[in-house]
Amino acid sequence: DGGITQSPKYLFRKEGQNVTLSCEQNLNHDAMYWYRQDPGQGLRLIYYSQIVNDFQKGDIAEGYSVSREKKESFPLTVTSAQKNPTAFYLCASSFAGQGSEKLFFGSGTQLSVL
Amino acid sequence: GESVGLHLPTLSVQEGDNSIINCAYSNSASDYFIWYKQESGKGPQFIIDIRSNMDKRQGQRVTVLLNKTVKHLSLQIAATQPGDSAVYFCAENSGTYKYIFGTGTRLKVLA
Numbered sequence: 001d002g003g004i005t006q007s008p009k010y011l012f013r014k015e016g017q018n019v020t021l022s023c024e025q026n027l028n029h030d031a032m033y034w035y036r037q038d039p040g041q042g043l044r045l046i047y048y049s050q051i052v053n054d055f056q057k058g059d060i061a062e063g064y065s066v067s068r069e070k071k072e073s074f075p076l077t078v079t080s081a082q083k084n085p086t087a088f089y090l091c092a093s094s095f096a097g098q099g100s101e102k103l104f105f106g107s108g109t110q111l112s113v114l
Numbered sequence: 115g116e117s118v119g120l121h122l123p124t125l126s127v128q129e130g131d132n133s134i135i136n137c138a139y140s141n142s143a144s145d146y147f148i149w150y151k152q153e154s155g156k157g158p159q160f161i162i163d164i165r166s167n168m169d170k171r172q173g174q175r176v177t178v179l180l181n182k183t184v185k186h187l188s189l190q191i192a193a194t195q196p197g198d199s200a201v202y203f204c205a206e207n208s209g210t211y212k213y214i215f216g217t218g219t220r221l222k223v224l225a
Contacts, residue, residue, distance in 0.1 A: 006157070031211070040122065042203070042215035050211065090157055099209040100146040100165070105157040 003027065006091050006106035012114050013078065013085060021076045021109045023091035030096055032074035033103070036060060037088040046089075049074055050096075078111060086112050122201060124220045133191040135219045137204035142185060144206035144214070149178060149189045152218070153200045161189070161202075191221075199223045 004025045013019045025032065031050045035043040045058030049068040063082025068074055074093075078085045089109045094101040127133045139147065145166040150158035164171045164178045164187075171178050177190040187204050203218035 004157075033211075040217060042217050043213075045212065048211050056211070099207045099211060099213075102160060102163060103148065103205065103213060104160060105150075107157040108155070110155070 004091055004093055004104060004106035006089075006109050008109060009107070011109055011111045013111060014114050016080045018077055018079050019111070021078070021089055021091075021111070023074045023076065023106060024072055025074075025091075025093045025106075026072060027093055027104065028071075029093035029104075030071070031094045031101075032068070033092040033094075034058075034064070034066065034074070034076045035090045035092060037090055037108075043090065046076065050098075122218050122220045124222060126222045126224055127194050128224050129196060130193055133189075133194045133198070133221055135189045135191075135202045135221065137187040137189075137216050139185050139187055139204065139206040139216075140214060141206060141208055142182075143208040145209060146207040147178070147180060147187050148205040148207075148213075149176075149187075150203055150205065151198075151200045152203065158203070194221075194223050196223045196225065 007022045033048040034046040037043050044060050046064050047055055047058050047066040049055035052071050055066050055068050065077045091106040092103050094103045148163045149161040151161050152158045162173045162176050162178050164180050175192045179188045201218040201220050204216045205213045207213050
């Protein structure tokens with residue numbers, strides 16, 4: 001089954017702790033994205049990557065970090081510098097990353113603060 | 115995920131009726147549009163897309179209409195079913211990495 005797999009589904013973070021959200025895709029997509037979803041707001045872009053070993057900041061990158069060591073994988077780390085991390089995090093992927101392409105999403109990770 | 119959709123506009127329709135969900139987009143340079151369906155606690159599911167060189171595109175039970183003059187997009191769902199209950203939102207793109215997402219409309223199907 002082709003798709004985007006996010007894990008875990010639920011994650012809890014203690015104050016001062018870094019946590020990492022996993023995203024894997026087997027769609028052979030070049031571009032991968034991380035979005036944050038808060039109630040009543042549209043999705044906001046955290047980071048995106050158009051190619052292996054390269055990534056760019058989105059609109060709300062502060063307090064987050066990513067890596068793209070493999071085409072299939074784009075993990076997101078929520079660092080202790082992110083003071084309001086509670087949100088639903090969505091990973092997405094597409095071909096090319098030049099826009100005007102179908103954007104497909106994973107099932108999401110709900111992050112909460114203990 | 116479970117809290118997504120709080121305070122969203124809600125459209126309530128009777129089962130079997132047609133639904134029309136609207137979206138006003140912001141960028142006149144946007145040339146590609148997508149409609150998504152999102153159920154509680156799940157990721158958005160691609161429904162249908164349309165490019166700016168078209169005014170209308172039909173899928174299975176869904177139709178998207180694009181009015182570039184007033185920057186308006188609509189999603190029509192025919193013979194709405196209980197399984198259609200979800201939050202629906204649009205996305206626009208102008209040929210770059212950046213997609214702009216609407217806040218969404220909650221569709222409730224009444225039995």
